Amino acid sequence: MDNQYTVQDKTSWPLWEVFIRSKQGLDHKHVGSLHAADAAMAIENARDVYTRRMEGVSIWVVESRHIHASNPDEAASLYDPANDKVYRHPTFYDLPDELKHM
Amino acid sequence: MSDQSIIDYILHLGDNALVLGHRNSEWTGHGPILEQDIALSNIALDLIGQARYYYQYASRCINAADGASRPFPGHEALTEDVLAYHRDAWDFRNCLLVEQSNGHWGKTVLRQFFFSAWQFELYGALRHSRDSQLAAIAAKSLKEVTYHLRWSGEWVIRLGDGTEESHTRMEEALGDLWKYTGELFVPADYEKPLALSGVAVDLATIRPAWELKVGEVLEAAGLERKEGEWMQKGGKQGKHTEALGYLLAEMQFLQRAYPGCEW
Numbered sequence: 535m536d537n538q539y540t541v542q543d544k545t546s547w548p549l550w551e552v553f554i555r556s557k558q559g560l561d562h563k564h565v566g567s568l569h570a571a572d573a574a575m576a577i578e579n580a581r582d583v584y585t586r587r588m589e590g591v592s593i594w595v596v597e598s599r600h601i602h603a604s605n606p607d608e609a610a611s612l613y614d615p616a617n618d619k620v621y622r623h624p625t626f627y628d629l630p631d632e633l634k635h636m
Numbered sequence: 637m638s639d640q641s642i643i644d645y646i647l648h649l650g651d652n653a654l655v656l657g658h659r660n661s662e663w664t665g666h667g668p669i670l671e672q673d674i675a676l677s678n679i680a681l682d683l684i685g686q687a688r689y690y691y692q693y694a695s696r697c698i699n700a701a702d703g704a705s706r707p708f709p710g711h712e713a714l715t716e717d718v719l720a721y722h723r724d725a726w727d728f729r730n731c732l733l734v735e736q737s738n739g740h741w742g743k744t745v746l747r748q749f750f751f752s753a754w755q756f757e758l759y760g761a762l763r764h765s766r767d768s769q770l771a772a773i774a775a776k777s778l779k780e781v782t783y784h785l786r787w788s789g790e791w792v793i794r795l796g797d798g799t800e801e802s803h804t805r806m807e808e809a810l811g812d813l814w815k816y817t818g819e820l821f822v823p824a825d826y827e828k829p830l831a832l833s834g835v836a837v838d839l840a841t842i843r844p845a846w847e848l849k850v851g852e853v854l855e856a857a858g859l860e861r862k863e864g865e866w867m868q869k870g871g872k873q874g875k876h877t878e879a880l881g882y883l884l885a886e887m888q889f890l891q892r893a894y895p896g897c898e899w
Binding site for chain 1: 675
């Protein structure tokens with residue numbers, strides 16, 4: 535069985551996806567990717583590559599191979615059916631005037 | 637405490653930062669991978685930034701000194717650039733460690749680790765200097781140095797405890813560099829009176845913490861430090877290895893050939 539940390543291609547380190555939270559209270563956002571030998575190095579590299587101009591207060595990294603993405607070819611069947619389901623939007627409620635920020 | 641000793645001490649601190657910053661900048665565009673190229677270039681910029689603070693302070697002190705005892709005569713209003721680009725090797729007060737050639741990546745990170753471990757303790761103490769300028773520069777720079785120490789320490793462990801080849805190369809780097817670490821704790825003539833008056837750091841007080849940190853990392857890296865090896869010194873008094881001359885020739889060429897040139 536393959537060790538999960540075995541680097542398949544011996545000439546390069548695994549690829550990691552980097553997520554940065556720019557301010558307390560905001561979400562982590564995907565900012566890009568980089569190469570690193572392990573998670574500790576990935577965080578240090580992310581600090582050096584993606585937070586040089588005060589972009590962040592928190593870093594997440596995840597190995598790119600652990601990201602499973604939807605297939606763009608299936609976009610029509612996955613997303614288009616939501617187009618005519620207007621009743622899924624919470625826009626049919628009468629809100630009292632006292633309610634702010636909705 | 638004379639004007640000259642405080643000026644020499646400020647230059648010593650600034651020259652350490654400039655020379656190592658320049659050495660690290662030699663890696664820019666040549667790093668083993670893009671991410672580490674950026675990491676080391678960031679550290680280079682941090683160090684050159686520190687050097688600027690010291691040179692700006694030193695030039696203010698020099699410009700305020702009276703005519704007869706004023707160092708570097710011939711420069712009416714001395715600036716940070718004059719200090720960086722128009723002094724020769726014997727005017728530089730940096731320790732020998734920082735001027736040593738980059739060698740391979742392992743040697744570069746080991747040099748950075750020895751230096752950052754020292755600078756970390758030094759700045760921690762210098763924050764309490766009776767000289768408020770030095771205290772402020774140290775306080776501001778300590779955060780940067782904390783990261784340099786973490787980054788370089790990780791690399792020393794990674795390579796020392798890595799493959800057979802990386803371990804062998806780290807042993808070789810240790811053999812090259814260890815003899816330059818003793819000077820970090822030998823006070824220069826200008827340093828002694830300043831340490832007594834609470835302006836400079838008494839190097840004996842920070843040595844145990846440095847030994848401890850270096851010992852921990854070398855042990856984790858599986859590297860054996862040399863005991864009782866003869867130690868080189870002289871850089872802090874202006875007596876350098878030949879490495880510094882080559883470094884200055886490249887770093888200063890433009891300002892020597894075209895003084896005051898801007899772009």
